Amino acid sequence: MSYLTTVESDDGMHSSIYNESSAADSISNGYRSRGRGGALKKGPWTSTEDGILIDYVKKHGEGNWNAVQKHTSLARCGKSCRLRWANHLRPNLKKGAFSEDEEQLIVELHAKLGNKWAQMAEHLPGRTDNEIKNYWNTRIKRRQRAGLPLYPPEIHVEDLQWSEEDTKSNIIRVDRRRRQDFLQFGNSKANLLFDNLSFAASLLPAASDISDLVACNMLGTGASSSWYESYMPPILPSPKQVWESGSRFPMCSSNIKHEVQSPEYFQNTASQKNPRSCSISPCYVDHPPYGNQHSSDMMMILDSHTLTDGMLPTSKPSFGAVKLELPSFQYSETSAFDQWKTTPSPPHSDLLDSVDAYIQSPPPSQIEESDCFSSCDTGLLDMLLHEAKIKTSAKHSLLSSSPEKSFCSTTCTTDATQNIPRSQIKSGELEDSQKNLARSEISIPTQLTAGNFVKTEELDQVWEPKRVDMTRPDVLLASSWLDQGCYGIVRDTSSMSDALALLLGGDDIGNSYVTVGSSSGQAPRGGVRSCGWTNMPPVWSL
DNA sequence: AACTACTTCAACCGCACGTAC
């Protein structure tokens, strides 16, 4: 058992020392005993320690930080030495407040890179990632308090374009970067939809549960990224396949090599961290104020509504907390939305134009109140559906130009839509939205069309057979997925196969990717045949 | 002057990758 001893240093500062007897436990604290019997000191560095470290680096150079403890009297772990050197002792460090230029650059870099502090630091000579990170975090809080947009109006989307160099340098490192992946993909123009919706959500005073809107929205966002694409029901290729394919993900402007989150991981996360959550369309959405939570948590938020069928969940994260986590360009702030609405939109892209056009368009009129649905601000569902439409259109156009199949966001997007608390949906909106979608020849899952809420919860609670036509292939598909769900158990593979066969329309499937609802009701193509149940990767085939 | 609330930032922590053995 480790314990700390507080000592007063030669600087009069108080530091903590890990008692030697805690060496075994020190590993769990990120410290390893180096066998010299020395206790590892923690806390602020003293000038004496600084001197020792500087001296060591002069003699031996940077690196091999764990050797510092061996070769000097410094009782600091290698990590601590490296950090101290990098952040405070190395030459050419620029101290003091950030200049205006630096601040501007940080804002732009963050808009571009997200929370990639180290990468940002490369663009700011003399500044450390820690410094930038601290600056940014305080800036967020400050601007939040002031009700200001995170990104000034002058930061336009065109500023966020990836240069070729950026693109090359931003090959996503995988798995451990999944959180950052999300941030990275936040640069995708399509993901700007997220912002709009978040902004919209922040504007809706009667939206009783704004976090759900964001949650739904985040689902949609996730769906538009390869992040979402990285995890889909079993008809998808194995993570390895995707990774090794090195495929370009059409919704990303950069050439991103993205490893898929392992299903095992998702399964474990979903079942362990949040046993009650499971989803047909899992997406990873993190919100650090609650720790390293993943999709399951977001699903929990969504599920809470479905489960309670209009009743407010007992607990949910605040919207503010969620938006704090949001990366580049993904903060919901009223004033920002106002600006977005009022600022003439530069010709970023068709997608953005359509988004802007939508946002600037008047809300749907003649919304009738239903007994079943309580009041809600107008246009919300339409916005979500419109998002689905836009995404689907964008995806479709991209798919049509890409020889590679991609997992489409539609399922996830509509999932998000489906998960709007019923209390916040007006029947008129739903109908109008469906009509709009129908007019647009957008393929929407029949779950939505039928007003069904096909998603998972605790398996014994969430399913609502009274509203689900179990004979429909999509429902069968969903139910099969539910059956295996996060628990990795296929109860009835035949029903799944049948559902797939129906949904796929008997298309020959040579590609291992699936296009879900890609366009115009075309049957999705996927790896059903090429990737059968028996040769699935572990969880996917369970 | 004393207290409280808030802000800042150095350092810690956990995780993941690459590499050596």
Add this chain to the structure above:
DNA sequence: CGTACGTGCGGTTGAAGTAGT
């Protein structure tokens, strides 16, 4: 091939500093 180690990164924490009352 598996394990241990070294390293880097991003998120979080908590002590010190500052502002407000």
